[in-house]
Amino acid sequence: MTERPQKKAEAIETWNFVFPNQSNPYGNMFGGELLAIMDSTAAMAAIRYSGQTVSTASSERVIFKHPIFVGDRIRTVAKVVLVGRTSMMVRTDVFVDRNEGESGEKDILSTTAHFTLVAFDENRVPCQVPDLIIESETEQKHFELAQQIKAHVKRREERIQHVVEKWG
Numbered sequence: 001m002t003e004r005p006q007k008k009a010e011a012i013e014t015w016n017f018v019f020p021n022q023s024n025p026y027g028n029m030f031g032g033e034l035l036a037i038m039d040s041t042a043a044m045a046a047i048r049y050s051g052q053t054v055s056t057a058s059s060e061r062v063i064f065k066h067p068i069f070v071g072d073r074i075r076t077v078a079k080v081v082l083v084g085r086t087s088m089m090v091r092t093d094v095f096v097d098r099n100e101g102e103s104g105e106k107d108i109l110s111t112t113a114h115f116t117l118v119a120f121d122e123n124r125v126p127c128q129v130p131d132l133i134i135e136s137e138t139e140q141k142h143f144e145l146a147q148q149i150k151a152h153v154k155r156r157e158e159r160i161q162h163v164v165e166k167w168g
């Protein structure tokens with residue numbers, strides 16, 4: 001049996017302007033628009049990591065901490081923080097740059113989410129991804145948080161299954 005390769009994850013960064021057609025009438029960016037940007041940045045991180053095509057299986061723990069407004073510049077940073085056999089959990093953070101000069105604000109953490117993506121082979125069968133190398137303290141912290149989220153999701157799914165079996 002061939003040994004599973006190991007790999008370090010790299011952070012993928014995208015920048016976007018927030019346009020009026022991405023907001024509600026009060027000038028706040030729609031959560032769904034933001035999630036689309038986060039999901040596609042997460043997918044790029046997962047593709048770079050696995051070297052395969054990927055699909056999003058789930059998104060978890062989306063925290064909208066600070067609103068984003070029309071005209072803001074958003075920097076989305078995605079990195080694989082936990083891997084299973086064929087799945088990768090990607091932490092995705094969005095930072096906001098707002099205004100310029102004296103009133104300028106830079107790098108405000110606005111939103112964090114964890115996406116789980118699955119790698120596929122050419123027949124669209126889930127395939128093994130490399131084992132994750134964790135080096136820094138931050139990587140270890142993010143790995144442990146991702147483990148807790150995964151365990152929480154598993155417990156939640158088991159409870160839901162129980163309810164579905166009981167009530168249909």
Ligand SMILES: CC(C)(COP(=O)(O)OP(=O)(O)OC[C@H]1O[C@@H](n2cnc3c(N)ncnc32)[C@H](O)[C@@H]1OP(=O)(O)O)[C@@H](O)C(=O)NCCC(=O)NCCS
Nearest residue numbers: 055056057058059083084085086087088116117118126153
């Ligand atoms: C994601 C998908 C491939 C999983 O299919 P499946 O038959 O459950 O596949 P498997 O049982 O082999 O699971 C593959 C991996 O996905 C993980 N997985 C499956 N469903 C999941 C979910 N809802 N959340 C998180 N992980 C999930 C499994 O734990 C497994 O991970 P592991 O190999 O690291 O242990 C399938 O449900 C799918 O194609 N969904 C649609 C994806 C899509 O269209 N995304 C875009 C939506 S906008």
